[in-house]
Amino acid sequence: MSAPALAEQIVRDGPATGPVVLFVLPLFEEANRLRRTVRLAMRALAEREVGSILPDLPGQNESLVPTHEATLSSWRTALADHVAANGRPILIASIRGGALIDDAAVAAHWRFAPVRGASLLKTMMRTRIAGDREAGRDTSMAELEAKAANEAVRLAGNILSPAMIAELREAEPVAIAPCRSVPLGTGEDALPGRPLWLQAEPGEDAGLAAAIADDITTWMTSCANF
Amino acid sequence: MIFEGADTVEATVRAVLRDVLGIDEARVAGFDAQTELFGSLPELDSMAVAGLLTELEDRLGITVDDDEVDGDIFENFGALVRFAQAKALG
Numbered sequence: 363m364s365a366p367a368l369a370e371q372i373v374r375d376g377p378a379t380g381p382v383v384l385f386v387l388p389l390f391e392e393a394n395r396l397r398r399t400v401r402l403a404m405r406a407l408a409e410r411e412v413g414s415i416l417p418d419l420p421g422q423n424e425s426l427v428p429t430h431e432a433t434l435s436s437w438r439t440a441l442a443d444h445v446a447a448n449g450r451p452i453l454i455a456s457i458r459g460g461a462l463i464d465d466a467a468v469a470a471h472w473r474f475a476p477v478r479g480a481s482l483l484k485t486m487m488r489t490r491i492a493g494d495r496e497a498g499r500d501t502s503m504a505e506l507e508a509k510a511a512n513e514a515v516r517l518a519g520n521i522l523s524p525a526m527i528a529e530l531r532e533a534e535p536v537a538i539a540p541c542r543s544v545p546l547g548t549g550e551d552a553l554p555g556r557p558l559w560l561q562a563e564p565g566e567d568a569g570l571a572a573a574i575a576d577d578i579t580t581w582m583t584s585c586a587n588f
Numbered sequence: 589m590i591f592e593g594a595d596t597v598e599a600t601v602r603a604v605l606r607d608v609l610g611i612d613e614a615r616v617a618g619f620d621a622q623t624e625l626f627g628s629l630p631e632l633d634s635m636a637v638a639g640l641l642t643e644l645e646d647r648l649g650i651t652v653d654d655d656e657v658d659g660d661i662f663e664n665f666g667a668l669v670r671f672a673q674a675k676a677l678g
Binding site for chain 1: 607608609610634635636637638639641642643645646654655
């Protein structure tokens with residue numbers, strides 16, 4: 363019997379053999395804001411003869427698993443299942459909150475703009491409170507935190523369980539090696555582009571996608587594990 | 589030195605507005621203390637405020653108690669910068 367994670371949708375691009383880049387999108391609403399740009403990065407990698415895959419984890423995107431059944435631990439396990447089922451040398455490329463679940467044992471890691479779980483959680487809680495206020499309900503942060511400790515709550519479009527919220531509050535990108543971590547920005551070792559994960563207007567950034575593909579390809583080439 | 593810190597905070601507030609609201613560099617560079625924000629910038633709705641506060645916290649290393657945030661700090665650019673400076677520089 364195959365692991366449930368493997369029944370979810372997987373987008374593939376590029377060569378079907380050789381090293382493969384496994385993308386881990388940002389979490390929750392931020393995933394929707396980055397998906398198109400990551401697809402462009404996968405296309406750009408394919409043009410550089412590098413294969414890539416983008417799996418849905420249970421509770422994400424097209425998955426039929428309700429989000430309140432997901433936890434960071436279940437996503438980490440699902441990623442490990444994908445790694446175990448894939449016979450190719452793998453580079454995991456994670457973005458933002460993807461770095462909170464990406465520590466499966468693979469040849470190399472690459473992270474872009476990693477973020478703490480507490481920051482993601484705080485923005486989602488603030489979004490919920492703002493939505494409540496627009497609907498004429500005044501909810502304080504303390505009230506929402508107390509409620510979320512005992513029951514699943516809807517935060518910025520996703521229903522999160524108390525277990526998920528407890529994990530998010532503590533989650534930090536795990537130290538792993540070898541790993542290259544790059545921020546968004548204009549300096550050396552930074553990728554230029556728009557912080558799409560912050561922006562509500564749907565968009566894509568072809569320049570950023572090309573920069574992602576270039577940086578990953580260079581890192582793969584320089585890394586002895588491939 | 590206090591003025592240097594104040595300038596850094598102002599530049600950070602400008603960058604956060606640019607990044608969170610997706611408005612272009614030239615437009616945000618033109619903001620002065622009197623530039624009206626909430627109610628005048630269509631991009632700045634109450635949902636955007638959620639992301640904006642968290643980005644300010646992360647980039648300035650401050651903690652914002654949500655109960656102390658009212659509409660006044662988003663009235664104009666000057667008010668938002670003063671709020672951030674008070675938090676970051678004490």
